[in-house]
Amino acid sequence: MNHEWLSTSSFEQMNEVISAINTISIDAKLTLAGVSNPISSGAVEEAKERLNHFIDLFQSTIQRCRHEGDGTILGADPRLGRLALRYLSARNRLSSQSAFYTASLDNLKRLIESDKREDLPELIQYLSAMRSLVEQHSYTDVTDLLGEI
Amino acid sequence: MREILRRRNLELRNVVEVLIESIELAQVPSELIPYKERILNVCKHCLREIDLQISFLLLDQQDILEDILSNTNQITEMVRIVSAVLAIPILRASPSDRLSLHTICWLHQEHSITSQYPPAFSSGSFAIYPFEFAPIYVIPTVEQNGLLYQPLLFHEFGHLLYKCHRPEMEDLVSDLRQDVIDLLRPVSQRNDRFAERQAKRRQRIADTWYNWAQELFCDAVGFEIGGPCFIYAFSSYLCSLSETDFRRQPPDLSNSSHPVSWLRVRFLTERARRRGFSELAAIIWNEWSMTATTMGLTEDYYGFYHESLSEPVIETLDRMLVEVHPREFIESEVTGITWGAANESPIKLLNWVWQVYTKHPEKYIAWESKQLKQSLEAFDNGNSGNEPESNRFFQSVLEHMRNTTDLEMSS
Numbered sequence: 001m002n003h004e005w006l007s008t009s010s011f012e013q014m015n016e017v018i019s020a021i022n023t024i025s026i027d028a029k030l031t032l033a034g035v036s037n038p039i040s041s042g043a044v045e046e047a048k049e050r051l052n053h054f055i056d057l058f059q060s061t062i063q064r065c066r067h068e069g070d071g072t073i074l075g076a077d078p079r080l081g082r083l084a085l086r087y088l089s090a091r092n093r094l095s096s097q098s099a100f101y102t103a104s105l106d107n108l109k110r111l112i113e114s115d116k117r118e119d120l121p122e123l124i125q126y127l128s129a130m131r132s133l134v135e136q137h138s139y140t141d142v143t144d145l146l147g148e149i
Numbered sequence: 150m151r152e153i154l155r156r157r158n159l160e161l162r163n164v165v166e167v168l169i170e171s172i173e174l175a176q177v178p179s180e181l182i183p184y185k186e187r188i189l190n191v192c193k194h195c196l197r198e199i200d201l202q203i204s205f206l207l208l209d210q211q212d213i214l215e216d217i218l219s220n221t222n223q224i225t226e227m228v229r230i231v232s233a234v235l236a237i238p239i240l241r242a243s244p245s246d247r248l249s250l251h252t253i254c255w256l257h258q259e260h261s262i263t264s265q266y267p268p269a270f271s272s273g274s275f276a277i278y279p280f281e282f283a284p285i286y287v288i289p290t291v292e293q294n295g296l297l298y299q300p301l302l303f304h305e306f307g308h309l310l311y312k313c314h315r316p317e318m319e320d321l322v323s324d325l326r327q328d329v330i331d332l333l334r335p336v337s338q339r340n341d342r343f344a345e346r347q348a349k350r351r352q353r354i355a356d357t358w359y360n361w362a363q364e365l366f367c368d369a370v371g372f373e374i375g376g377p378c379f380i381y382a383f384s385s386y387l388c389s390l391s392e393t394d395f396r397r398q399p400p401d402l403s404n405s406s407h408p409v410s411w412l413r414v415r416f417l418t419e420r421a422r423r424r425g426f427s428e429l430a431a432i433i434w435n436e437w438s439m440t441a442t443t444m445g446l447t448e449d450y451y452g453f454y455h456e457s458l459s460e461p462v463i464e465t466l467d468r469m470l471v472e473v474h475p476r477e478f479i480e481s482e483v484t485g486i487t488w489g490a491a492n493e494s495p496i497k498l499l500n501w502v503w504q505v506y507t508k509h510p511e512k513y514i515a516w517e518s519k520q521l522k523q524s525l526e527a528f529d530n531g532n533s534g535n536e537p538e539s540n541r542f543f544q545s546v547l548e549h550m551r552n553t554t555d556l557e558m559s560s
Contacts, residue, residue: 004276005363006360006406022220026213026217029212033212035208038205077319135222145233145234146233
């Protein structure tokens with residue numbers, strides 16, 4: 001009776017998020033370059049939907065972190081809670097380096113939904129910072145499932 | 150970088166092709182064929198993803214290299230998980246897998262929300278990998294071929310049910326964690342380093358309860374599905390006669406994945422008592438208490454559990470069960486030994502097995518081995534009814550056991 005269930009669920013969730021980020025990021029970059037994307041527009045829309053869903057969940061976790069006055073985080077999977085803490089900690093440290101940490105996540109959602117070409121460079125920056133945060137976080141899940149040599 | 154990524158993707162392609170060939174060549178019991186097909190589809194999906202990265206590279210766009218790199222990393226991890234975890238039930242398959250495959254198949258089929266999942270398991274300590282495309286159970290080698298510990302699969306199935314109902318489950322667990330924090334929070338709070346340490350401690354305990362709540366829920370699912378056979382199997386398997394079954398030090402409790410076994414037995418026997426199995430609950434609880442007394446141990450959870458949490462925990466577990474609605478045992482499946490109905494469930498069989506085992510443990514293994522062999526042969530020779538295969542199998546096992554139990558046990 002081990003805890004593979006925890007790592008499996010978290011791995012799948014993070015894998016889905018990173019995959020969605022990459023799909024949207026590639027689409028945005030190819031659009032800016034005027035190059036046709038081999039991925040269908042339907043698949044890009046699905047990725048946007050998946051990412052927005054995760055951002056909603058992530059936002060509510062961050063809200064809980066802020067609202068608990070005595071520093072406790074409740075409500076969510078502790079692994080997601082730790083991701084929220086990483087985000088808040090990086091937000092304090094890197095405030096001048098990435099819009100992902102300075103602006104609100106609502107702005108990221110707006111950029112994901114936007115049809116305006118001029119929004120794409122900012123979207124790409126956001127996605128890159130978010131991917132970096134999630135990839136670092138998912139390391140534990142992968143090593144739990146695969147171990148290390 | 151472009152060349153490195155191209156090479157990595159070509160290497161991944163080779164690995165996936167080897168995996169596909171190995172899986173296709175593997176001889177598996179018929180019960181495992183749906184899982185085999187599903188994993189082949191996962192491999193083919195990986196191939197498509199690899200080809201997509203190669204086509205991205207051909208676009209010759211410097212800006213997207215970091216995205217291709219991330220995608221290649223994702224595919225690498227997925228391919229390694231297929232090789233290290235997902236392919237194992239197929240590549241290690243043997244005819245003796247059929248018993249456990251049937252138990253898993255029956256569990257999945259009995260619940261509409263899991264009926265689409267094919268049965269599969271691997272060898273190792275009891276666990277489950279609840280992958281979205283195909284959950285994998287893990288069963289120790291001896292236990293996977295016998296009937297005694299099949300009920301522990303009901304606990305692992307609880308993890309799958311939790312995942313299928315995750316949003317509702319998380320809300321309920323969240324409320325329980327709030328109760329834990331409220332019980333631990335002092336009436337007045339200081340604003341100094343001591344208060345900060347205490348807050349961190351409360352957080353550790355609340356985080357630990359996220360894991361514990363799910364495990365206690367799975368124990369409750371196990372009992373609701375299996376009844377007494379689950380408690381017998383659970384108590385027998387979990388009690389390794391080690392001090393850590395009864396007590397763990399705070400650093401080992403903090404963020405632990407499972408509650409102390411004695412605490413789990415406390416909640417399980419309480420559930421059994423509420424369902425009318427007071428005698429069984431007392432027997433099991435006394436066994437654990439006597440062992441603890443012999444070791445000179447008393448219950449102490451170092452603040453991770455207090456009696457005042459009992460009620461909120463039980464209430465939360467009851468609400469979680471209402472949400473997932475597991476198939477509950479019925480009285481005729483857990484009392485008496487009668488046979489004749491066309492749609493007997495494995496629950497009846499497994500409860501009967503524990504009745505036999507508790508009466509004649511010294512003769513049990515030989516008896517079970519003989520019955521299982523005969524029953525598998527009978528199953529292979531074909532049953533032409535319209536019932537699901539899993540049901541026919543268990544009927545066959547039960548019938549053979551019934552015909553021989555009295556005779557062999559009295560000799």
